[in-house]
Amino acid sequence: xxxxxxxFFVLLIVVTVLCVAATLLLWSRxxxxxxxxxxxxxxxxxxxxxxxxSVVATWxxxxxxxxxxxxxxxxxxxxxxxxxxxxxxRATFSRxxxxxxxxxxxxxxxxxxxxxxxWTPPQYEEAKxxxxxxxxxxxxxxxxxxxxxxxxxxxxxxxxxAAHGGxxxxxxxxxxxxxxxxxxxxxxxxxx
Numbered sequence: 460x461x462x463x464x465x466x467f468f469v470l471l472i473v474v475t476v477l478c479v480a481a482t483l484l485l486w487s488r489x490x491x492x493x494x495x496x497x498x499x500x501x502x503x504x505x506x507x508x509x510x511x512x513s514v515v516a517t518w519x520x521x522x523x524x525x526x527x528x529x530x531x532x533x534x535x536x537x538x539x540x541x542x543x544x545x546x547x548x549r550a551t552f553s554r555x556x557x558x559x560x561x562x563x564x565x566x567x568x569x570x571x572x573x574x575x576x577x578w579t580p581p582q583y584e585e586a587k588x589x590x591x592x593x594x595x596x597x598x599x600x601x602x603x604x605x606x607x608x609x610x611x612x613x614x615x616x617x618x619x620x621a622a623h624g625g626x627x628x629x630x631x632x633x634x635x636x637x638x639x640x641x642x643x644x645x646x647x648x649x650x651x
Contacts, residue, residue: 461528462517462520462527462529462532463520463521463524463526467517468514468517468521471510471517472514474510475507475510475513475514478503478506478507479507481503482503482504482506482507485503486500486503550562550575552577555576556610558578558579558581559577559578560576560577560578560579561574561575561576561577562574562575563575574605574606574607576606576607576609576610598615
């Protein structure tokens with residue numbers, strides 16, 4: 460049964476409801492020594508809590524796409540691609556709004572895929588800067604969020620001078636990469 464499938468989610472809800480119903484029905488009917496009854500009641504409550512937390516965790520996982528499979532959850536490498544996307548290490552850019560370049564990118568090792576938005580400074584296209592290496596600023600949007608969050612709510616790229624306290628700095632090359640923070644980031648090279 461798939462971790463992200465509706466049948467698994469519905470099954471967890473049904474099990475949670477059954478656990479609560481069983482706890483209510485069995486609470487006063489337990490027999491035996493008082494210590495045993497208290498232990499059984501504690502276990503029934505713990506089981507209700509465990510199933511309820513499982514429902515919420517599965518709902519959050521489905522909503523945010525944290526784990527795509529049981530192997531992903533358990534940290535096992537099954538060779539499957541976690542997220543669909545273009546072939547690894549290949550990116551085709553298209554022009555977006557506000558002087559941005561947009562693409563979807565998939566990492567060779569992480570197999571994670573996501574949207575990448577790159578803003579290039581005006582000097583990037585000038586002939587005299589053709590062999591200049593621009594510093595790169597990586598903007599992580601957090602969860603929940605999307606790479607476009609920096610453009611829509613973060614005031615980027617216009618907010619870069621204010622972020623540096625108005626000091627002069629070399630032209631920056633900010634980009635916002637989707638995917639999980641902490642994963643190895645891939646370099647994006649200037650098209651030939």
